[in-house]
Amino acid sequence: MTQITTQTLSRSEATSARIIAAARTLFVARNYADVTTDMIAGAAGVTKGGLYHHFASxxxxxxxxxxxxxxxxxxxxxxxxxxxxxxxxxxxxxxxxxxxxxxxxxxxxxxxxxxxxxxxxxxxxxxxxxxxxxxxxxxxxxxxxxxxxxxxxxxxxxxxxxxxxxxxxxxxxxxxxxxxxxxxxxxxxxxxxxxxxxxxxxxxxxx
Amino acid sequence: MTQITTQTLSRSEATSARIIAAARTLFVARNYADVTTDMIAGAAGVTKGGLYHHFASxxxxxxxxxxxxxxxxxxxxxxxxxxxxxxxxxxxxxxxxxxxxxxxxxxxxxxxxxxxxxxxxxxxxxxxxxxxxxxxxxxxxxxxxxxxxxxxxxxxxxxxxxxxxxxxxxxxxxxxxxxxxxxxxxxxxxxxxxxxxxxxxxxxxxx
DNA sequence: ATACCGACCGACTGACCGGTCGGTTTGAGT
DNA sequence: ACTCAAACCGACCGGTCAGTCGGTCGGTAT
Incomplete structure (x- = not known):
């Protein structure tokens, strides 16, 4: 019944995680307003469209x-x-x-x-x-x-x-x-x- | 020689002081990026042009x-x-x-x-x-x-x-x-x- | 092979905002 | 009363940026 949690992430999960990691790095370095979604997307290796596919805002x-x-x-x-x-x-x-x-x-x-x-x-x-x-x-x-x-x-x-x-x-x-x-x-x-x-x-x- | 500091401010000084007071109130309430120069000017009773007459940026x-x-x-x-x-x-x-x-x-x-x-x-x-x-x-x-x-x-x-x-x-x-x-x-x-x-x-x- | 779907792309838009500038008002000095 | 400079106005500009949207692509099931 209890499924073993797979260590390998799905593609979607992996991308979300990459975006969150990039966001963390940037938000720590500069403040919220000075970090653009383009910067986050770029650092995560996706485009802004991709970012908005995973996060609503x-x-x-x-x-x-x-x-x-x-x-x-x-x-x-x-x-x-x-x-x-x-x-x-x-x-x-x-x-x-x-x-x-x-x-x-x-x-x-x-x-x-x-x-x-x-x-x-x-x-x-x-x-x-x-x-x-x-x-x-x-x-x-x-x-x-x-x-x-x-x-x-x-x-x-x-x-x-x-x-x-x-x-x-x-x-x-x-x-x-x-x-x-x-x-x-x-x-x-x-x-x-x-x-x-x-x-x-x-x-x-x-x- | 030492002029008595007049307690009454000149018009310019009074306006500057009003702008600074308005800025303090707003910057304390919200953060820097969320406060617009229009808001500060409005709260100080001047327009943006007036604000920029007293402060460079x-x-x-x-x-x-x-x-x-x-x-x-x-x-x-x-x-x-x-x-x-x-x-x-x-x-x-x-x-x-x-x-x-x-x-x-x-x-x-x-x-x-x-x-x-x-x-x-x-x-x-x-x-x-x-x-x-x-x-x-x-x-x-x-x-x-x-x-x-x-x-x-x-x-x-x-x-x-x-x-x-x-x-x-x-x-x-x-x-x-x-x-x-x-x-x-x-x-x-x-x-x-x-x-x-x-x-x-x-x-x-x-x- | 074909159909499908989620992941992703990237050009675009609309709103916002800092800063500018030509013009108008105010008031102190004469 | 006239003058002139400082104070102030407000429409406008240029740039930025969050969010959108039509479309492409790669994998997967049938």
Whole structure:
């Protein structure tokens, strides 16, 4: 009954995948308005007519590209979420997995976090939902466990989750230049900052 | 010799200011490409011809709008930077001043932080420089003092500065919905998170 | 061989938009 | 009251680009 998923794609699927890949590369490099459908088609080895045979509009192509990305990231991060250990260890695993992704996919994640809340379009809700499942909610799950186990202080898991993602982006992104050396050093840096803060003396603060 | 700066603007200055204000409102609400010069002119009560009498191009209007904003923010934050107290107190002052700004200006700051590193255009360098003076370098100055005085742990002040701004945005922005009540609660929350981290037990971590 | 169909092509269109330009209005100085 | 320059208008141009559509091509079933 359960058919083995054939690894070989049909011609149509292969072309769609090529178009989505080309779109990802271009949308990451330039912003939506500066990428023309001709450019995407050209990069994918089809013409504009071919592109419109597979996607109803530029916007729906953009949405398809993001959904495709969310699905892959969702699967990738599930392992880290399901793994055992302290929440710090599990966040480290998840972040390491993220850092191991090709630059293009990391950049896309940045772009998505940037734009997801202001995105308008037909499949806005589906898109927002898929994104939340792909990243923020997975981190939230780990953070919830951390709070439950007394490892993290009481606090809104949603805000903590977004804060963690924001810190990862800052520490990893180019603003930081090469002030921090290797990827693992950066990883420890962001974990330290998130868990322990920037103060020299941990008794400081109002808490 | 030093002429008293007249508070009343000339007609030309007043119109330029109106155009910049209209541009700010629109660019904050929609993104650059989706805002037409006709829309800006209309909102400012002039025609496109009038707009182009004051600004050489859409891009230079955009740059002027940002420079105008940077200047105002620079002046606003200077007081907090120059004030006395612990670095935590001074960052609290600066952040409170920022939170007291009208929503539009806070949104613009978010937009700028988002885009400044990918901005391309003639006055790119001038713009980046002005922005750094307006926000990151002012925060950096406070953080440097904090490190010098042993209040903050050793670390790259630049990264810490960006991290702080990122945390402020997360805690204040709409993703957080109304999970945190008043502005002052949000302010304390972000300061706690930045200085002390999210861990329940401050001895955790690798440090 | 023939009929058929999905995949793909590429020239075209219609709308939009940044920027221009010749002309008109406004108001400060005399 | 006259002058002149700056401020402003609005029709227009040139280019760009999303989306269309009639048609071709290659594979597949009969």
């Amino acid at each position: 530029k916007e729906s192509l953009y949405a398809s590209m993001m959904l495709d990305d969310f699905e892959r990231k969702h699967k990738l991060f599930e392992q880290a979420v399901a793994s055992s250990g302290t929440s710090r260890e599990r966040l480290a695993r998840l972040t390491r997995d993220f850092l191991a992704l090709p630059e293009e996919e990391r950049e896309l994640a940045r772009l998505v976090r940037r734009d997801i809340n202001t995105f308008t379009g037909n499949d806005r809700d589906r898109l927002v939902r898929a994104y939340q499942l792909a990243l923020p909610e997975q981190i939230e799950a780990i953070i919830r466990d951390g709070i439950r186990d007394g490892e993290l202080a009481q606090g809104d898991p949603r805000i903590l989750s977004w804060s963690f993602v924001a810190l990862v982006e800052v520490v990893v992104s180019q603003y930081a230049y090469d002030a921090l050396g290797s990827t693992s050093q950066r990883l420890e840096h962001v974990l330290d900052l998130f868990f322990d803060g920037a103060a020299a003396n941990p008794t400081g603060g109002t808490r | 859409k891009e230079s209007l955009y740059a002027s709008m940002m420079l105008d904003d940077f200047e105002r923010k620079h002046k606003l934050f200077e007081q907090a930077v120059a004030s006395s107290g612990t670095s935590r107190e001074r960052l609290a002052r600066l952040t409170r001043d920022f939170l007291a700004l009208p929503e539009e200006e806070r949104e613009l700051a978010r937009l700028v932080r988002r885009d400044i590193n990918t901005f391309t255009g003639n006055d790119r360098d001038r713009l980046v420089r002005a922005y750094q003076l307006a926000l990151p370098e002012q925060i950096e100055a406070i953080i440097r003092d904090g490190i010098r005085d042993g209040e903050l742990a050793q670390g790259d002040p630049r990264i810490l500065s960006w991290s702080f701004v990122a945390l402020v945005e997360v805690v204040v922005s709409q993703y957080a919905y109304d999970a945190l009540g008043s502005t002052s609660q949000r302010l304390e929350h972000v300061l706690d998170l930045f200085f002390d981290g999210a861990a329940a037990n401050p001895t955790g971590g690798t440090r």
